[in-house]
Amino acid sequence: AQKVTQAQTEISVVEKEDVTLDCVYETRDTTYYLFWYKQPPSGELVFLIRRNSFDEQNEISGRYSWNFQKSTSSFNFTITASQVVDSAVYFCALSEARNDYKLSFGAGTTVTVRA
Amino acid sequence: GAGVSQSPSNKVTEKGKDVELRCDPISGHTALYWYRQSLGQGLEFLIYFQGNSAPDKSGLPSDRFSAERTGGSVSTLTIQRTQQEDSAVYLCASSFNRNRGRGGYTFGSGTRLTVV
Numbered sequence: 001a002q003k004v005t006q007a008q009t010e011i012s013v014v015e016k017e018d019v020t021l022d023c024v025y026e027t028r029d030t031t032y033y034l035f036w037y038k039q040p041p042s043g044e045l046v047f048l049i050r051r052n053s054f055d056e057q058n059e060i061s062g063r064y065s066w067n068f069q070k071s072t073s074s075f076n077f078t079i080t081a082s083q084v085v086d087s088a089v090y091f092c093a094l095s096e097a098r099n100d101y102k103l104s105f106g107a108g109t110t111v112t113v114r115a
Numbered sequence: 116g117a118g119v120s121q122s123p124s125n126k127v128t129e130k131g132k133d134v135e136l137r138c139d140p141i142s143g144h145t146a147l148y149w150y151r152q153s154l155g156q157g158l159e160f161l162i163y164f165q166g167n168s169a170p171d172k173s174g175l176p177s178d179r180f181s182a183e184r185t186g187g188s189v190s191t192l193t194i195q196r197t198q199q200e201d202s203a204v205y206l207c208a209s210s211f212n213r214n215r216g217r218g219g220y221t222f223g224s225g226t227r228l229t230v231v
Contacts, residue, residue, distance in 0.1 A: 045222040091158065101148065105158035
C-alpha cells in the first residue's frame with residue numbers, strides 16, 4: 001500500500017526566510033508520481049509540482065524548488081524568500097502508475113509566514 | 116464556469132438524514148474525482164469518473180455513500196442516513212483525461228458537511 005508521511009505539522013517563519021517541507025513516501029511500485037499541493041485558507045487545493053519516479057532531476061521554478069531522492073524515498077519542497085501569501089497548508093501526495101488518478105496524501109504541513 | 120463549482124458550500128444536517136452534494140466540473144474536463152478531508156483521516160480518495168466508463172468506487176467508505184455523474188458533466192455525491200463520522204469537507208476535482216496522472220487537477224472549494 002502506498003503511504004506518505006509529512007513529519008512536520010506546523011512551520012512558522014518570518015517573511016523572506018526559506019522554508020523546507022519534508023515528505024517521505026512508501027510504495028511497492030517502480031513507477032509512481034509525486035506531487036505537492038497547496039491549500040490556502042479559501043479551501044481549494046492548488047497543484048504546485050509533479051515528479052515521475054524515473055526522473056530524479058531536481059528543478060527550480062520561481063521561488064519553488066524540490067529535492068527528489070529515490071534512495072531515501074524523500075520528496076522535499078522548498079519555498080525561497082517566503083512571503084505572507086505563502087501561508088497555507090502544504091500536502092505531499094503520491095499516486096501509482098496503475099491507478100494514477102488515485103492520490104494518497106500526507107497529513108499536511110501548515111506554513112505560517114509572518115510579516 | 117472558470118473553475119470547479121461545488122454546492123452547497125456548507126451543509127448542516129441531522130444524524131440519519133440524507134444529503135446530496137453537487138459538483139460542476141470545468142467544461143470539457145472528462146475526468147472527475149471526489150475526495151474527503153476530515154480531521155481524523157486527512158485527505159482520502161472516494162471515487163473517480165472518466166467519461167462513460169464505469170467509475171472506480173473503491174474509496175467509498177460504506178454503502179451509504181453513492182455518486183453519479185449525469186451526461187458526463189455534473190456529479191452528485193449522496194450520503195444516506197448520515198452519521199457524525201461523515202462530518203468532513205468533501206472536495207471535487209476535474210481534469211482532462213490526459214492530465215489524470217499528471218496531477219493537473221482543478222479542485223473546487225469543497226462542501227463542509229456537519230452532521231449533528
